[in-house]
Amino acid sequence: MVEDLKVRYSDKDLAEFKVLISDKIEKAKSHLDLLKSSYMNDSDNGTDDTSPTFKAFEEGSATMSKEANTQLAIRQEKFIRDLKNAMLRIENKTYGICRVTGKLINKERLKLVPHATLSIEAKNMQ
Numbered sequence: 001m002v003e004d005l006k007v008r009y010s011d012k013d014l015a016e017f018k019v020l021i022s023d024k025i026e027k028a029k030s031h032l033d034l035l036k037s038s039y040m041n042d043s044d045n046g047t048d049d050t051s052p053t054f055k056a057f058e059e060g061s062a063t064m065s066k067e068a069n070t071q072l073a074i075r076q077e078k079f080i081r082d083l084k085n086a087m088l089r090i091e092n093k094t095y096g097i098c099r100v101t102g103k104l105i106n107k108e109r110l111k112l113v114p115h116a117t118l119s120i121e122a123k124n125m126q
Contacts, residue, residue: 007097008093008094008095008096008097008104009095009096009104009107011093013096013107014090014093014095014096017086017090017095017096017110017114018087018090020111020114021083021086021087021090021114021115022087024083024114025080025083025084025087028076028079028080028083029080031076032073032076032077032080035069035072035073035076036073038069039065039066039069039070039073079115082115083114083115085115086114086115096110098117098118098119098121098122099117099118099122100118100119100122100125101119101121101122103119103121104119105117105118105119106119106120
């Protein structure tokens, strides 16, 4: 019984993943820019003429919003880094190979999570 074990994805497959990941990187970068501009925007929201209570509420809300945006930006930066690492794996033709089992990660999984380094099998073992 000879098993047909593909060691890696074909160059054609890798080229398709490269396009997919490049697109995701561009979208992620523009999302990150939006997040950064929103938490760096310290413009006054015109609360000068409102009651002090409302102004305090607004400032508290702005601080919470800024913290949330900062957390989102940190996650987005990590996502971009993971995608760039996936691009490196494409370049050295190790993309799509599970780092635990050594088997190919399912193509559908990679289309949904293009920066995945674990197969579902390995993920379930965690």
